[in-house]
Amino acid sequence: KAGVTQTPRYLIKTRGQQVTLSCSPISGHRSVSWYQQTPGQGLQFLFEYFSETQRNKGNFPGRFSGRQFSNSRSEMNVSTLELGDSALYLCASSLGPTQIGNTIYFGEGSWLTVV
Amino acid sequence: AQRVTQPEKLLSVFKGAPVELKCNYSYSGSPELFWYVQYSRQRLQLLLRHISRESIKGFTADLNKGETSFHLKKPFAQEEDSAMYYCALSGPGSARQLTFGSGTQLTVLP
Numbered sequence: 001k002a003g004v005t006q007t008p009r010y011l012i013k014t015r016g017q018q019v020t021l022s023c024s025p026i027s028g029h030r031s032v033s034w035y036q037q038t039p040g041q042g043l044q045f046l047f048e049y050f051s052e053t054q055r056n057k058g059n060f061p062g063r064f065s066g067r068q069f070s071n072s073r074s075e076m077n078v079s080t081l082e083l084g085d086s087a088l089y090l091c092a093s094s095l096g097p098t099q100i101g102n103t104i105y106f107g108e109g110s111w112l113t114v115v
Numbered sequence: 116a117q118r119v120t121q122p123e124k125l126l127s128v129f130k131g132a133p134v135e136l137k138c139n140y141s142y143s144g145s146p147e148l149f150w151y152v153q154y155s156r157q158r159l160q161l162l163l164r165h166i167s168r169e170s171i172k173g174f175t176a177d178l179n180k181g182e183t184s185f186h187l188k189k190p191f192a193q194e195e196d197s198a199m200y201y202c203a204l205s206g207p208g209s210a211r212q213l214t215f216g217s218g219t220q221l222t223v224l225p
Contacts, residue, residue, distance in 0.1 A: 003158070033212065043201065043215035056212050090159065104213065106159040 002026065004093050004107035012113045018079040021110045025072050025093030029105075032074040034066060037088040037109070046089075049074055050096065081114045088112075117142045119204050121216035128192050129224050136187040136219045138176075138202030146204045148178055148185040149213070153199040162187075162200070172196070192223045 005024040013019050025032050033048035033056075045058040049068035066076040072093075078085055088109040094102045118141045128134045140146065150162040163171045165178040165185060176187045185202060202216040 035213075035215075042217045043213075045212045045214070048212060058212070103161050105161075108158045 004091055004105050006089075006091050006107040006110050008110060009108065010111045010113075012115060013081050015081055015083060015114055017081050018077060019081060019112060020075055020077045021089055021091075021112070023074045023076075023091030023093075023107060025074070025091075026105055029093035029095055030072050031094045031096050031102075032068055032072065033092045033094075033104070034074070034076050035090040035092065036060075037090055038086075043090070046076065078112075083114050086112060086114045117146065117204055117206055117214045119202050119214050119216035121200075121202055121219050123219045124217065125220050125222070127222045127224060130194055131191050134189050134192040134196070134221065134223075136200050136202075136221065138185045138187065138216060140183050140185065140202075140204050142183075142204060142206055144206055146206045148176070149203045149205070150174070150176055150185075150187050151201040151203055151215075153201070155198070159201070192221075194223045194225060197221055197223045 004026055007022045023032055031050045034046040035043050036046055037043045046060055046064060047054055047066050048056040052068045063079045068074045088111055090109045091107045092104045094104045120139045122137055148165040151159050152162045153159045174187055174189045176185050178185050199218050199220050201218045203213040205213050
């Protein structure tokens with residue numbers, strides 16, 4: 001069965017632009033969460049979606065947003081890009097929001113460089 | 116606030132030696148603890164979780180609530196164990212939100 005798929009894998013954007021990243025969860029998984037990974041801050045939770053609803057949000061500015069579609073695919077958007085947004089953005093999926101017994105599977109990530 | 120601390124950024128051991136990767140957490144309640152591993156050029160993957168009390172690839176981890184620790188251990192390290200290891204925590208009410216430690220890069224020397 002295919003794993004979590006993220007597109008694009010690599011992209012370069014200019015300060016002030018916006019970017020949209022896409023994530024396709026494992027078939028049958030309805031929960032999708034996003035993480036930002038940087039050398040300085042490590043892995044930080046961005047937000048989580050289940051059944052097209054945002055269930056949880058991390059401590060990031062409003063420039064970071066996301067959504068989930070009826071087929072569980074998810075997108076995240078970052079507007080007015082700043083140099084500090086350069087990071088690896090990881091998407092993860094799981095069966096559902098209940099924590100016990102549900103394994104979280106990660107994608108390979110989207111490498112974003114802001115210049 | 117929940118927090119996960121991995122005090123060692125880098126850890127090197129020789130093949131066949133025991134290895135212990137430390138993880139301490141702070142959480143007021145009953146968290147679920149995980150160890151994730153990232154091999155070179157591969158995606159982050161779950162190694163083990165405390166509720167399973169299982170051994171994966173020879174690794175074990177015991178949750179010590181008194182010391183708020185979840186150290187990862189293996190009695191005989193192998194070269195293929197070289198990877199980045201992350202300890203993570205998830206708490207009730209936070210659904211699938213994971214709080215990660217900063218990670219420990221393990222190198223097993225021949």
